[in-house]
Amino acid sequence: MTRSQLVAEIFKKKTFLCVGLDVDVEKIPAHLLKNEHPIFEFNKAIIDATQEYCVAYKPNTAFYEQYGVEGWKAFEETVTYIKTNYPNHFIIADAKRGDIGNTSHAYAKAFFKNMDCDAVTVAPFMGCDSVQPFLEYENKWAIVLALTSNKGANDFQNKKTENENFLFEEVLKTTAKWGTDENLMFVVGATQAKMLEKIREIVPTHFLLVPGVGAQGGSLQEVVKYGFTKDCGLLVNSSRGIIYASNHNDFAAAAATEAKKIADEMASFFN
Numbered sequence: 001m002t003r004s005q006l007v008a009e010i011f012k013k014k015t016f017l018c019v020g021l022d023v024d025v026e027k028i029p030a031h032l033l034k035n036e037h038p039i040f041e042f043n044k045a046i047i048d049a050t051q052e053y054c055v056a057y058k059p060n061t062a063f064y065e066q067y068g069v070e071g072w073k074a075f076e077e078t079v080t081y082i083k084t085n086y087p088n089h090f091i092i093a094d095a096k097r098g099d100i101g102n103t104s105h106a107y108a109k110a111f112f113k114n115m116d117c118d119a120v121t122v123a124p125f126m127g128c129d130s131v132q133p134f135l136e137y138e139n140k141w142a143i144v145l146a147l148t149s150n151k152g153a154n155d156f157q158n159k160k161t162e163n164e165n166f167l168f169e170e171v172l173k174t175t176a177k178w179g180t181d182e183n184l185m186f187v188v189g190a191t192q193a194k195m196l197e198k199i200r201e202i203v204p205t206h207f208l209l210v211p212g213v214g215a216q217g218g219s220l221q222e223v224v225k226y227g228f229t230k231d232c233g234l235l236v237n238s239s240r241g242i243i244y245a246s247n248h249n250d251f252a253a254a255a256a257t258e259a260k261k262i263a264d265e266m267a268s269f270f271n
Contacts, residue, residue: 001090001118001139002139002182003181003182003207003231005088006055006090006207007231007232009055009088009089009090010055010232011232011270013052013053013055013263014263014266014267014270015053015054015055015262015263015266015267016055016232016234016235016236016266017053017054017055017056017235017236017237017238017259017262017263017266018054018055018056018057018058018090018092018209018235018236018237018238019046019047019050019054019056019057019058019237019238019239019242019243019259020057020058020059020060020094020211020237020238020239020240020242020243021043021046021047021057021058021059021060021063021078021239021243022059022060022063022239022240022243023039023042023043023059023063023064023074023243024063025038025039025067027244027247028042028247028251029042029246029247029248029249029251030247031249037070037073037074037077039064039067039070039071039074039078040073040074040077040078040081042243042251043059043074043077043078043081044078044081045251045252046242046243046251046252046255047078047081047082047085047086048252049252049253049255049256049259050242050255050256050259051086051089053256053259053260053262053263054089054259054263055088055089055090055235056089056090056091056092056235056237057078057082057089057090057091057092058091058092058094058209058237058239059075059078059079059091059092059093059094060094060239061075061093061094061095075115076115079091079093079115079116079117080116083116090118090119090235091116091117091118091119092117092118092119092120092121092143092209092235093111093115093117093119093120093121094121095107095111095120095121096121096122096123096145097120097121097122097123097130098122098123098124098125098126098130099126099130100126100127100129100130101129104129104130104131104132104133104134105133107120107133107134108120108133108134108136108137112134112137112140113137117140118139118140118141119140119141119142119143119185120134120140120141120142120143121143121144121145121187121209122134122142122143122144122145123144123145124144124145124171124174124175128178131144131175131178131179132178135178135179135183135184140183141183141184141185142179142183142184142185143184143185143186143187143209144171144175144184144185144186144187145186145187146168146171146172146175146186146187146188146199147168147187147188147189147192147195147199148187148189148192149189149190149191149192149211149212150189153189153192157171168195169198169202172186172199172202172203173202176202176203176206181203181205181206181207184206185206185207185208185209185235186199186203186206186207186208186209187208187209187210187211188208188209188210188227189210189211189212190210190211190212190213190219190220190222190223190236191212193219193222193223193225193226193227194222194226195226196208196223196226196227197226199227200226200227200229204229205229205231205233206233207233207234207235208227208233208234208235209235209237210223210227210234210235210236210237211237211239212237213236213237213238213241213262220236220262220265220266223236224269228269236262236266238258238259238262241258242255242258242259242262243255245257245258
């Protein structure tokens with residue numbers, strides 16, 4: 001998906017919601033476990049119920065890898081279902097890959113050529129070799145980890161360098177040179193919203209993937225205040241708060257209700 005296509009979809013629907021598909025079979029409704037493919041059936045219902053309120057889906061690969069071959073099948077089936085039925089939705093493989101050389105090229109091929117995802121999250125710690133292979137595919141995106149919300153972010157990301165910049169600032173400045181705002185996004189945790197002002201000074205036009213709104217306590221108002229641009233420039237993700245709104249037969253309807261609440265709030269920022 002191109003940047004212009006993504007921006008057009010955001011402004012058409014007046015939402016920049018990304019729904020995280022982090023499926024745990026211990027949390028999905030019990031009646032689905034009787035199905036031959038419970039993970040995919042859960043995702044399918046969630047997608048059908050929420051698609052009008054969001055512009056993107058973000059399956060986290062770890063939640064599929066933990067179930068082995070069947071989990072990977074569910075991941076592929078989910079991506080194919082979105083591509084077939086809702087082709088205007090942006091699909092992010094939240095894989096946090098970060099290797100180099102042939103390994104990085106293989107990861108890029110897996111997610112972009114074989115599974116046709118639109119974007120992959122990537123860790124930049126090993127340098128340009130770990131990101132560049134993901135930038136070689138036309139109309140595909142690398143989403144680089146920049147500033148996360150976890151407690152451990154203070155171990156490295158918020159350390160000052162010798163020039164008194166935070167390490168995450170150096171990551172942004174360097175990584176932004178490897179691609180453009182047409183193929184590079186950055187992950188910034190919603191609980192780090194005030195840092196978005198500083199981040200926008202470095203990458204004023206790049207899209208930011210912002211997880212942590214909802215169950216993790218991030219403020220949508222704060223994220224928009226510091227991160228919104230003329231092209232929106234944001235994909236705000238909510239996972240558990242939407243997909244696990246109910247674990248009963250009404251789970252899909254409950255997910256739709258929660259997605260709509262966020263989408264309605266987002267719509268107000270376009271007026």
